[in-house]
Amino acid sequence: xxxxxxxxxxxxxxxxxxxxxxxxxxxxxxxxxxxxxxxxxxxxxxxxxxxxxxxxxxxxxxxxxxxxxxxxxxxxxxxxxxxxxxxxxxxxxxxxxxxxxxxxxxxxxxxx
Amino acid sequence: xxxxxxxxxxxxxxxxxxxxxxxxxxxxxxxxxxxxxxxxxxxxxxxxxxxxxxxxxxxxxxxxxxxxxxxxxxxxxxxxxxxxxxxxxxxxxxxxxxxxxxxxxxxxxxxx
Numbered sequence: 452x453x454x455x456x457x458x459x460x461x462x463x464x465x466x467x468x469x470x471x472x473x474x475x476x477x478x479x480x481x482x483x484x485x486x487x488x489x490x491x492x493x494x495x496x497x498x499x500x501x502x503x504x505x506x507x508x509x510x511x512x513x514x515x516x517x518x519x520x521x522x523x524x525x526x527x528x529x530x531x532x533x534x535x536x537x538x539x540x541x542x543x544x545x546x547x548x549x550x551x552x553x554x555x556x557x558x559x560x561x562x563x
Numbered sequence: 564x565x566x567x568x569x570x571x572x573x574x575x576x577x578x579x580x581x582x583x584x585x586x587x588x589x590x591x592x593x594x595x596x597x598x599x600x601x602x603x604x605x606x607x608x609x610x611x612x613x614x615x616x617x618x619x620x621x622x623x624x625x626x627x628x629x630x631x632x633x634x635x636x637x638x639x640x641x642x643x644x645x646x647x648x649x650x651x652x653x654x655x656x657x658x659x660x661x662x663x664x665x666x667x668x669x670x671x672x673x674x675x
Contacts, residue, residue, distance in 0.1 A: 455605075484663065493569075493651050493665030494606070507661040541605050543663075551596050552663065554605030 455555035457542050463561045464532050472527045472558045474542030482506070483525040484552060485517060486541040494541055500525060529560075537562045565590055565656045569666030576642055577674050584669040585636040586652030594655040595628050595635040596663070599648045606651055610637070632657075642673050 456475045464470050476483050482501045486494035496509035500519035514530040523544070529536060539559050543552035569586045576582060586595070594613055598606035610621050612628035612635060619626055626637045635654070639646055652666040 484661075486663075486665075493567075493653075493667050496662045496664070499661045501661075509662060543605075551594075551608045551611040553608065554598075556603070556605045 455542055455544050455553050457540075457555035457558050459558060460556070461559045461561075463563060466532055466534060466562055468532050469528065469530045470532060470560065472529075472540050472542075472560070474525045474527070474544075474555060476523045476525065476542075476544035477553050480544035480546050480553070481523055482545045482547060483519055483523065484543045484545075485525070485527045486543065486554075487511070487536075488539040488541055488557070490538075497527070532562045534562050536560065565662070565664050567592075567652055567654060567664055567666035569652050569669055571669060572667070573670040573672070575672045575674065578642060578644060580642055582639040582642055582646070582671060583636060584650060584652075585634060586654075586666050587634045588654070589633065591632040591657040592654035592664075593632070593657050595626070596653045597624075597626050597635070597637045598651045598653060598665075600651060600668070601648045606653075609650075639671075642671075644673050644675050647671060647673050 458473045484499040485497040488494040497511050498508040499506045503519045516528045518526045539557040541557045543554045545552045597609045600606045610626040615632050617628040623640045649668040651668045
């Protein structure tokens with residue numbers, strides 16, 4: 452059974468640019484969530500997708516958007532990048548909305 | 564609000580010692596999860612708790628879901644050097660929320 456894979460592993464972007472991060476869910480998982488983890492902090496919930504529909508959102512502005520595809524892979528898009536967007540972005544998948552999530556290793560985004 | 568207060572923030576122990584950390588909240592949580600995160604990796608699920616009062620073990624790890632549904636603890640017995648890492652409690656708040664809330668983590672250092 453494959454786990455959750457994320458790409459790229461590291462990324463450097465300039466303030467104002469746009470970025471797309473990708474996630475491949477664990478086989479059989481229909482729910483994917485994205486989290487932002489700043490240095491020294493716990494992960495913060497961005498949003499969740501269940502069967503290709505957004506199923507909940509945390510306190511993040513609309514320039515954070517996402518997609519889930521029929522094969523349950525997912526994208527996180529961030530527009531108009533700000534310096535404070537620098538963080539580890541984690542994707543997590545689950546077989547159901549309230550089960551323990553399996554996390555990927557994350558994408559380390561640095562905005563300069 | 565839906566915040567998790569995790570303590571202690573950090574622990575320095577000798578190999579072979581037992582460890583205890585806990586998480587509390589002012590509001591009810593329906594599910595409690597304990598994760599471990601190593602540097603450069605995503606969190607790995609250690610134990611999931613789904614019912615108030617539930618006591619669950621995973622090898623040297625034991626965790627309990629508090630009766631009030633507002634707290635949980637994690638114990639590690641006979642610590643070993645590979646237990647080093649950051650431990651996070653996390654939970655799904657009541658009301659069917661899909662948002663997994665994380666504590667700020669407990670950083671564990673084990674001296675051989």
